[in-house]
Amino acid sequence: MTLRSSVETAAISTAAVLVALLLFGGFAVVRGLDPLEVYRVLYLGAFGSWFAVQNTLTQAAPLMLTALCTAVPARAGLLVIGGEGALVMGGLATVLAGVLLANVPGPPGIALLCATGAVAGGLWVGVAGALRHWRGVNETISTLLLNYIAIAVLNHLITGPIRDFDQVLKPASWSVGEHLRIGDVPGTSIHWGLVFGVAACALLWVLMRGTTFGFAVDILGGNVRAARMAGLPIGAMVLVACFLGGAAAGLAGAVEVIAVHGFASSSLVVGYGYAGILVAFLARQNPLAIVFVSVLLGGISASGGLLQRRFGLPDAATLVLRGLLFVAVLASTTLYGRLRVFRRP
Amino acid sequence: MTDHPKLTRRQLLATAGGVIATGVVSDLVSRREARAAVKPITVGFIYVGPRNDYGWNQAHAVAAKKIARLEGVKIVEQENVPETVEVEKVMEGMIHQDGAKVVFATSFGYWPHILKVARKYPDVLFPHIGALWKEGDPKNTIGYRGYMEEPHYLCGVAAGHMTKTGKIGFLGSKPLFFIFNNCNGFILGARSVNPKITCQVVITGDWNNPVREAEVTNSLIDQGVDVIVANVDSAKVVVENSERRGIYTCGYHTDLSELAPRGFLTGAEWNWAAGGQFVKAWQTGGPYTNLLRGGFRQDMVAISPFGKAVPEDVRAKIFRIRQGFVDDSFKLYRGPLKDNEGNVVLKEGQVIANDDNKFKLAVNFLVEGAIGKTGLKK
Numbered sequence: 272m273t274l275r276s277s278v279e280t281a282a283i284s285t286a287a288v289l290v291a292l293l294l295f296g297g298f299a300v301v302r303g304l305d306p307l308e309v310y311r312v313l314y315l316g317a318f319g320s321w322f323a324v325q326n327t328l329t330q331a332a333p334l335m336l337t338a339l340c341t342a343v344p345a346r347a348g349l350l351v352i353g354g355e356g357a358l359v360m361g362g363l364a365t366v367l368a369g370v371l372l373a374n375v376p377g378p379p380g381i382a383l384l385c386a387t388g389a390v391a392g393g394l395w396v397g398v399a400g401a402l403r404h405w406r407g408v409n410e411t412i413s414t415l416l417l418n419y420i421a422i423a424v425l426n427h428l429i430t431g432p433i434r435d436f437d438q439v440l441k442p443a444s445w446s447v448g449e450h451l452r453i454g455d456v457p458g459t460s461i462h463w464g465l466v467f468g469v470a471a472c473a474l475l476w477v478l479m480r481g482t483t484f485g486f487a488v489d490i491l492g493g494n495v496r497a498a499r500m501a502g503l504p505i506g507a508m509v510l511v512a513c514f515l516g517g518a519a520a521g522l523a524g525a526v527e528v529i530a531v532h533g534f535a536s537s538s539l540v541v542g543y544g545y546a547g548i549l550v551a552f553l554a555r556q557n558p559l560a561i562v563f564v565s566v567l568l569g570g571i572s573a574s575g576g577l578l579q580r581r582f583g584l585p586d587a588a589t590l591v592l593r594g595l596l597f598v599a600v601l602a603s604t605t606l607y608g609r610l611r612v613f614r615r616p
Numbered sequence: 617m618t619d620h621p622k623l624t625r626r627q628l629l630a631t632a633g634g635v636i637a638t639g640v641v642s643d644l645v646s647r648r649e650a651r652a653a654v655k656p657i658t659v660g661f662i663y664v665g666p667r668n669d670y671g672w673n674q675a676h677a678v679a680a681k682k683i684a685r686l687e688g689v690k691i692v693e694q695e696n697v698p699e700t701v702e703v704e705k706v707m708e709g710m711i712h713q714d715g716a717k718v719v720f721a722t723s724f725g726y727w728p729h730i731l732k733v734a735r736k737y738p739d740v741l742f743p744h745i746g747a748l749w750k751e752g753d754p755k756n757t758i759g760y761r762g763y764m765e766e767p768h769y770l771c772g773v774a775a776g777h778m779t780k781t782g783k784i785g786f787l788g789s790k791p792l793f794f795i796f797n798n799c800n801g802f803i804l805g806a807r808s809v810n811p812k813i814t815c816q817v818v819i820t821g822d823w824n825n826p827v828r829e830a831e832v833t834n835s836l837i838d839q840g841v842d843v844i845v846a847n848v849d850s851a852k853v854v855v856e857n858s859e860r861r862g863i864y865t866c867g868y869h870t871d872l873s874e875l876a877p878r879g880f881l882t883g884a885e886w887n888w889a890a891g892g893q894f895v896k897a898w899q900t901g902g903p904y905t906n907l908l909r910g911g912f913r914q915d916m917v918a919i920s921p922f923g924k925a926v927p928e929d930v931r932a933k934i935f936r937i938r939q940g941f942v943d944d945s946f947k948l949y950r951g952p953l954k955d956n957e958g959n960v961v962l963k964e965g966q967v968i969a970n971d972d973n974k975f976k977l978a979v980n981f982l983v984e985g986a987i988g989k990t991g992l993k994k
Contacts, residue, residue: 315713322712326705441699441725531701538700576709579694585666586696 279613280555287603288567291595298591304582312581316574323573328461331569333358335468335561336523337547339475340396342556343516344410346479347509348492353399353414354520355544356421357392359535361521363425364391365528366433366535369447377450384451385467385525392521393514395421400513404506410513422540429536443536453530464526469562471519476558478515488512520544549593553600568593654688657717657899660710662703663695664723671850675870676722676745679888686892688899692716699725707733711740718743718895722888730757741898743891749907758894758904763911763970764794765801766941767884767919768845769948770934771866772805774881774922775843777930778864782812785841787832788819789848791991793979795819798847798884800983801948802866806843807985816841817988824849833857843881855880864925871920882934883920890916911970912941944970955981956988 296306317327340354368387372380399417402408426442428434433444453463479485491498491508498505524539532538550568554560575589659680667677673695684691692714697706703726710716718741721730727748734742734754742757749759775784784806788795803815816839818832829846833854836844845866846854852875858865859876867873867883890910897904910916919938922931940946947970951962961981962968968975980992 320712322708326709329705538698541698541700541702576694576697576706577713580660580692580710580714583693586694 275613279607279610280557280560282613283603283606283610284553284560284600287599288596290603291592291599294595294599295592298588298595302582302584304584309578309582312577313571313574316577317570325460326573327566327570328465329569330572331565332462332464332468333523333527333543334547334550334565334568335472336464336519336526337543338550338554338561338565339471339519339547339558340392340516340544341548341551342554342558342561343475343479343519344396344400344509344512345551345556346485346492347488347512348495349400349403349509349512350411351396351399351414351513351516352411352548353396353417353517353544354523354547355540355542356414356418357395357517357520358524358527358544359418359421359425359539360395361388361392361524362528362535362539363428363444363524364388364521365525366444366447369451369528370445372451373448375451380451381453381529384447384529385522388525388528389518389522392524393516393518395521396517397510397514400510403513404509418544425535425539426537433535435534438534438536441536443534446534447529451529452533453526455530462526462530464523464530467522467526468565471522472558472562475515475519479558484508484511520547549597553596555604568596571596655899656688656690657895658710658715659683659689659691659895660707660714660716660719661691661693662697662706662710662719662721662723662726663693664697664699664725665695665849667693667695669850670852670855670872670875671848671869673722674850675886676720676888678870679886679891680720682889683892683895686895689895697721697723699723699729701729704729704733707742708737711737716740718898720744720891741894743894745888747907747909753906755906758906758908760891760894760908760910760916762886762890762914762916763797763909763976764884764886764917765797765948765976766911766970767917768798768801769805770919770938771845771882771884772802772807773809773934773937774805774926774930775802775845775864775866776806776809776813777927778881778925779806779813779843781840781842782810783814783816783839783841785816785818785833785836785844786986787829787836787844787846787848787854788817789823790821791819793977795847796979796982796990797976799986800979800981802845803983803985804948811985813985815986817982817986819988819991820848822848826850826853829853830857834861837861837863845884867920873920873923876923878923879925880920880923881926882922885918885920887916887918890914909971909973912938913944913970941970949975954984956984956986957981958984 299306299309316323318324337354337358340357341351344351365384365388368384372383399410399413402413403410429444430442435443435445455462487503488508527539528535550561550564554564571589571592578584578588661680663673663676665673667673680691683689692710694706697703703721707719710719720743722745724746727744727746730742730744734757738756744759745761747759747761749757786799786802799817806813816836820828829848830853843864844858847868851868855865855872855875859879864879864881865876866881870885872883873880894904937946947967949968951966952964953962955961980990982990
């Protein structure tokens with residue numbers, strides 16, 4: 272990516288965000304609110320204090336990983352929306368591994384749990400990749416359906432086979448041992464998932480930008496025929512791209528279990544997977560941009576509560592803002608290469 | 617008598633004015649002092665769903681509005697908060713960003729999260745609607761809940777008077793003791809009017825399953841049922857469906873009369889505004905109890921305004937029974953009482969006190985007259 276195109280991306284994205292905020296200001300006026308005051312509270316709730324920043328980053332952490340589930344296969348030309356299912360399967364596998372590895376000491380045990388979660392998520396989305404490659408099944412539909420299957424598997428397991436009957440308020444699985452849990456980053460209320468998320472994004476960015484594999488995947492995404500003509504192993508690349516994406520979301524599930532809940536329950540199904548799709552598109556499938564977009568969307572989620580509390584707005588207000596952002600960014604993609612300032616002289 | 621003081625009109629007016637003015641001023645001062653004595657306090661309300669759901673959450677939002685009218689109280693509200701760590705973030709947000717000193721988190725499943733946050737913030741009070749508090753839990757948490765079987769009994773009386781077919785219906789969500797209590801209250805009320813009345817009981821298994829609720833309503837009506845009460849998260853679907861099919865309904869959770877202008881009889885309502893007493897206690901440093909269950913006597917439940925179908929004499933009768941609950945002269949569970957499988961529950965002369973939690977929390981039967989099963993293995 273040249274400097275010029277980086278500046279172009281930054282300028283157009285920023286403009287899109289500003290347009291969305293402007294439209295949201297209009298929405299606020301219709302509700303009889305002062306838009307400037309609304310912006311101020313949005314900022315306060317997202318970044319206005321250390322408490323808010325920690326909230327924002329905690330919200331952002333799972334989004335980074337689930338966004339990769341869409342972004343990595345997208346570079347190979349696949350539209351995967353299976354982050355939700357991969358996260359659930361990752362979480363479930365982590366719980367099972369946690370029970371099997373109950374006697375393994377902390378650090379290696381935790382590494383194994385994370386790996387298990389990632390592999391489970393990877394295999395789950397890998398199934399969609401395999402169906403795509405060998406049977407020509409549309410990966411968007413199959414990953415969507417796999418989400419429902421994953422959630423059904425979760426509900427089945429936590430209400431029966433692996434249910435912990437000591438948890439009476441709602442069905443939940445057995446818990447992972449205390450020594451296999453990772454808490455918050457010391458001195459903060461941000462859990463370690465943020466570090467995992469940033470690391471995964473950086474790693475995949477290097478993979479996509481700095482390796483021949485990444486280059487080949489980009490060719491595949493750009494033109495399948497050209498890739499075939501060049502003799503690239505298309506099947507293997509589709510599978511690997513799906514596996515890597517699924518692994519990221521599976522890791523998010525593992526983190527939810529070992530850093531947040533300690534068990535698997537319906538708390539895993541809160542829409543991180545679907546929000547990740549939005550993040551991936553806003554970031555234009557660029558792993559580094561995902562970090563920033565996740566923080567932005569995390570900030571919107573974090574300030575949503577404050578918006579409700581200060582102005583009596585309904586919960587849907589943050590959805591309105593999110594929707595406006597999505598539409599503005601999608602519309603802005605038509606601007607790439609059309610603005611004279613960014614053209615090569 | 618020359619030195620007799622003469623009071624001119626001007627002097628009189630001046631004196632009188634002075635006296636009045638002093639009175640007003642001192643009154644104002646004392647009022648301001650009184651107001652200063654009530655510490656301003658911010659109270660947070662967290663809902664698991666939307667505030668206008670014609671059900672559970674709306675009942676709490678109505679209470680929030682009432683509590684907001686208490687002196688010195690400012691409220692902040694947040695809806696659609698899931699029963700996960702998310703609610704911990706929201707509670708902490710209310711404490712840090714809004715300065716809340718009392719937080720009402722109004723869903724059953726919030727409890728373990730409340731316990732966690734309450735230990736961290738001992739200067740904040742956390743009343744919860746589950747009445748799950750037990751010895752050893754933090755002192756700044758409270759469990760409270762109303763005896764909804766009492767208003768259900770009154771609904772049953774209304775239903776007993778209004779039914780033409782002698783068949784009434786109860787739609788329940790989960791096979792839990794308080795749902796069975798409500799069902800029993802409804803049936804006992806109806807059968808106090810006419811012991812021949814039967815009640816179809818259907819338990820859907822879900823707090824919220826509008827499609828199934830609509831199906832059940834239709835099938836009950838097809839079987840000749842002409843009064844229905846639904847114990848689900850939001851009875852909107854059932855009440856509207858019943859209205860459309862031209863039968864009577866009773867509400868649940870909150871006032872649903874506007875949904876059925878023709879067929880609405882009355883409804884069983886929580887009075888969560890009773891939680892205002894905890895706010896006051898926390899504000900003034902006064903005493904409060906950590907576990908509170910109560911019915912009409914403790915002003916923790918209510919009935920909805922009567923629909924126009926209910927005649928005056930029935931209304932008067934229902935008010936009389938309600939007064940009986942208030943002064944504790946009327947008991948809901950009285951012998952002789954059989955369950956619907958023919959087993960004797962209470963012998964002749966045996967009476968259960970309205971606040972006998974040991975009995976009520978263990979209710980796992982349906983009273984005689986119920987057609988249906990609890991679905992529990994005994």
